[in-house]
Amino acid sequence: MAKTAEMMPPMGGFSFDLCKRNAMLVQKGLKQPSYLKTGTTIVGLIFQDGVILGADTRATEGPIVADKNCEKIHYMAPNIYCCGAGTAADTEAVTDMVSSQLKLHRFHTGRESRVVTALTLLKSHLFSYQGHVSAALVLGGVDVTGPHLHTIYPHGSTDTLPFATMGSGSLAAMSVFESNFREGLSKDEGIKLVADAICSGIFNDLGSGSNVDICVITKEGKEYLRNYLTPNPRTYISEKGYSFSKKTEVLLTKITPLKELVEVIEGGDTMEE
Numbered sequence: 001m002a003k004t005a006e007m008m009p010p011m012g013g014f015s016f017d018l019c020k021r022n023a024m025l026v027q028k029g030l031k032q033p034s035y036l037k038t039g040t041t042i043v044g045l046i047f048q049d050g051v052i053l054g055a056d057t058r059a060t061e062g063p064i065v066a067d068k069n070c071e072k073i074h075y076m077a078p079n080i081y082c083c084g085a086g087t088a089a090d091t092e093a094v095t096d097m098v099s100s101q102l103k104l105h106r107f108h109t110g111r112e113s114r115v116v117t118a119l120t121l122l123k124s125h126l127f128s129y130q131g132h133v134s135a136a137l138v139l140g141g142v143d144v145t146g147p148h149l150h151t152i153y154p155h156g157s158t159d160t161l162p163f164a165t166m167g168s169g170s171l172a173a174m175s176v177f178e179s180n181f182r183e184g185l186s187k188d189e190g191i192k193l194v195a196d197a198i199c200s201g202i203f204n205d206l207g208s209g210s211n212v213d214i215c216v217i218t219k220e221g222k223e224y225l226r227n228y229l230t231p232n233p234r235t236y237i238s239e240k241g242y243s244f245s246k247k248t249e250v251l252l253t254k255i256t257p258l259k260e261l262v263e264v265i266e267g268g269d270t271m272e273e
Contacts, residue, residue, distance in 0.1 A: 169201025
């Protein structure tokens with residue numbers, strides 16, 4: 001009678017089995033997945049009266065600029081806003097979902113939403129999808145406990161910082177923050193620093209571009225500065241204009257109503273069951 005092989009515990013150390021498998025799949029023609037660029041510069045900082053958030057306005061589809069003036073600063077609550085980088089549909093859906101939950105929570109409790117509540121809802125949702133929801137967020141707001149600024153990564157990990165950057169232009173923006181940030185900035189100083197950080201991402205990162213949006217949140221309320229700066233205006237327009245080739249000509253524009261094609265009979269016997 002053959003003796004069955006006993007299950008042995010795996011040996012310690014590194015296992016390169018998957019590396020060999022991946023190399024074999026590449027030889028057979030399988031294309032390895034490539035990394036995805038977020039194509040965004042979003043930033044935030046805490047100043048003496050509250051929080052300032054900033055974002056560029058370029059939306060990309062790979063190498064194509066899909067939208068030159070999109071909005072990346074999303075409403076969460078009257079005192080909380082959130083910048084989104086990553087897949088536009090994911091950032092929009094996640095922030096809208098949590099914004100709805102915060103509104104229901106305000107109706108239930110009769111109190112102003114807290115930033116930590118929004119943070120917990122966002123990180124729990126993203127963690128449950130293990131990074132497959134491509135949303136990298138900078139969350140900022142002011143509540144009864146003061147100003148707060150958090151970063152939320154697609155896998156659900158979070159940081160709490162006095163200034164933060166995310167997106168493909170984050171390194172350029174962070175260099176501006178690390179050089180010029182100090183505690184106790186005034187409102188005007190904070191807005192200028194955020195605008196400079198976004199501009200550094202616009203001019204040093206191909207995935208970021210167009211204009212600068214800024215949102216200032218204080219205890220008194222929020223101030224949304226849409227297109228605060230437009231550093232990339234359109235400077236060239238052809239004197240001859242632009243001509244487009246004719247491809248399809250409209251031959252018939254007559255519209256025939258459906259009533260003329262269908263005979264409708266009022267009443268009649270009901271169908272037998």
